[in-house]
Amino acid sequence: MEILGLISVPTWLFCLCLILLSLYIYTTWCQSVWKKLGVPGPKPVPFLGILNRLFKQNVNDVDMDLHKQYGRVVGVYHGNIPVLLVTDPELIKQITVKEFSNFTNRFNLIYPGEIMENGVNVALDDHWKFLRNTLSPTFSTGKLKNMMPLIQNNINTMLEIISEKSSKGESMEMKSLFGGYTMDVIASTAFGLEINSLKNPDDPFVNHAKIFFSGSFTGPFIMLQFMFPRLTSLFSVLKISFFPKKLSAFFANVINKTIQMRKEDPDTNKDFLQLMLNTEKERIDSGGKHIKGLTRNEIYGNSLIFMVAGYDTTANTLTFGSYCLATNPDVQDKLIEEIDREIADKPLGYENVMSLEYLDMFISEVLRLWAPTPRFPKSSSRVPPELLKEFFIKPKNGMILITLNSSTFHASST
Numbered sequence: 045m046e047i048l049g050l051i052s053v054p055t056w057l058f059c060l061c062l063i064l065l066s067l068y069i070y071t072t073w074c075q076s077v078w079k080k081l082g083v084p085g086p087k088p089v090p091f092l093g094i095l096n097r098l099f100k101q102n103v104n105d106v107d108m109d110l111h112k113q114y115g116r117v118v119g120v121y122h123g124n125i126p127v128l129l130v131t132d133p134e135l136i137k138q139i140t141v142k143e144f145s146n147f148t149n150r151f152n153l154i155y156p157g158e159i160m161e162n163g164v165n166v167a168l169d170d171h172w173k174f175l176r177n178t179l180s181p182t183f184s185t186g187k188l189k190n191m192m193p194l195i196q197n198n199i200n201t202m203l204e205i206i207s208e209k210s211s212k213g214e215s216m217e218m219k220s221l222f223g224g225y226t227m228d229v230i231a232s233t234a235f236g237l238e239i240n241s242l243k244n245p246d247d248p249f250v251n252h253a254k255i256f257f258s259g260s261f262t263g264p265f266i267m268l269q270f271m272f273p274r275l276t277s278l279f280s281v282l283k284i285s286f287f288p289k290k291l292s293a294f295f296a297n298v299i300n301k302t303i304q305m306r307k308e309d310p311d312t313n314k315d316f317l318q319l320m321l322n323t324e325k326e327r328i329d330s331g332g333k334h335i336k337g338l339t340r341n342e343i344y345g346n347s348l349i350f351m352v353a354g355y356d357t358t359a360n361t362l363t364f365g366s367y368c369l370a371t372n373p374d375v376q377d378k379l380i381e382e383i384d385r386e387i388a389d390k391p392l393g394y395e396n397v398m399s400l401e402y403l404d405m406f407i408s409e410v411l412r413l414w415a416p417t418p419r420f421p422k423s424s425s426r427v428p429p430e431l432l433k434e435f436f437i438k439p440k441n442g443m444i445l446i447t448l449n450s451s452t453f454h455a456s457s458t
C-alpha cells in the first residue's frame with residue numbers, strides 16, 4: 045500500500061497505526077470530561093489516568109498529594125473512567141447526609157460476578173434498598189447480643205495464644221493474630237463455622253479466604269474494564285467475572301452444608317447466616333403485607349460481603365490500635381483504668397462495652413489516624429444541580445462519579 049503515492053507501507057503496519065490512532069482518540073475523548081467542565085486535576089496518562097500512580101503508591105498518599113495540589117474537588121481518571129475526588133468536609137456531609145437519597149449507589153467499576161452482585165455494598169438502587177432493609181435488623185442490639193457467645197469463644201482462643209506466647213517471652217506478629225481472630229469471628233457469625241484459624245492455619249476455609257483477600261485473582265479483565273468502561277455492562281450480560289467460579293463455589297458449598305446441618309438440627313438461631321435464612325421464605329407481616337425474603341444467591345453474596353467488609357477493616361483497626369497502645373503507655377494506662385473501673389466485675393457483653401467512653405474515643409482516634417476505608421466511593425446519575433455548582437461544575441447530563449476521601453478529609457482537618 046502506498047500513502048500519497050510517496051511511501052510504500054505494508055497493509056498490516058497501516059492497520060496497526062490506524063488502530064493505535066483510534067485507541068488514542070478514544071482515550072483522549074474519555075479523558076476530556078473534567079477539562080470540559082473546568083474541574084482542576086492532573087494530566088491523565090492515556091488509558092491509565094492515575095492508575096499508574098495507584099499501582100505504585102499508597103492510595104492515601106496519592107489522594108493527599110492531589111488534595112494539596114488541586115484543592116477540595118479534583119477531577120481524575122481511573123483508567124478512562126472519570127472520578128471526582130471530594131475532600132471538603134462540608135461537601136462530604138452534603139453528599140452523605142442531606143443528599144444521601146441521590147447517592148445510595150457505590151460505583152461498580154468492574155462486574156463483580158453473579159454472587160457478589162447480590163451483596164449489599166454492590167447492589168444498586170431498589171435492590172440495595174431491599175437488601176439494606178432486610179439485613180439491617182441483623183445488626184440490632186438484641187441480635188448482636190445473641191452473637192456474643194460466638195465472639196467470646198474466639199476471644200478466649202486469642203487470649204490463650206497471647207498468654208502462651210508471652211509466658212515464653214516470644215514476640216507476636218499482631219496483624220496475623222488479629223487477622224486470624226477476625227476471620228474466626230466472621231466464619232462463626234456469617235458462615236456458622238468454627239474454624240479456629242489461629243490454631244488450624246491449613247483449614248480449607250482459611251486457605252480459600254486467604255486467596256480471596258490476597259486479590260491474586262485480579263487480572264486482565266479488571267484492567268480491560270478500567271480501560272473500556274462500557275465493557276462492564278457487556279461482562280455483566282455475559283456473566284464474565286474477575287472472581288473465580290471455584291472460589292465462590294467453595295463458599296456457596298460451605299453455606300449449603302451448614303444449611304443442611306441446620307435442617308437436621310434446627311436449634312441454631314444466633315448468627316448472621318441463620319438470620320438471613322430466616323428471611324428466605326416469603327412471609328406475611330403483622331399488617332398482612334407480603335414480605336419478600338432473601339434468595340439463596342443473596343445469602344451467599346452477603347455472607348461474602350460480611351467477610352470482605354469486615355475482615356481487613358476490623359483486623360487493621362485492632363492492629364493499629366495495639367500499636368498506638370504500645371507507643372502511648374499513658375493512653376494504655378487510662379484505658380486499663382476505665383475497663384477496671386467500669387466492667388472488671390461484669391461479663392463481657394455488648395451493653396457493658398458500650399459504656400466505655402474512653403475506649404470509644406480511642407477507637408475513633410485510631411480510625412482517624414489509619415482509616416481502613418480511606419475512600420467512600422459513591423455514584424449517582426441524579427446529582428442535584430445545586431450540588432454540582434458547589435463542585436464548581438456546570439450541570440450536565442450523564443453520570444458523575446464521586447469519590448469521598450475520608451483520610452484526606454481527616455488529615456486536612458487536623
Ligand code: HEM
Nearest residue numbers: 164165176349350353354355357358361411416417420421
Ligand atoms: C473498623 C471496622 C469497620 C470500618 C471502619 C467500616 C467502614 C465502612 C465504611 C466506611 C462503609 C461505607 C459506608 C458508605 O459508603 O456510606 C462500610 C460499609 C459497609 N460495612 Fe463496614 N466497616 C467496618 C466493619 C464492618 C464489619 C465488621 C462488617 C460486617 C460484619 C461490615 C459490613 C459493612 C457492610 C455490609 C457495608 C455496606 C453497607 C451498605 O451498603 O448499605 N463493616 N463500612
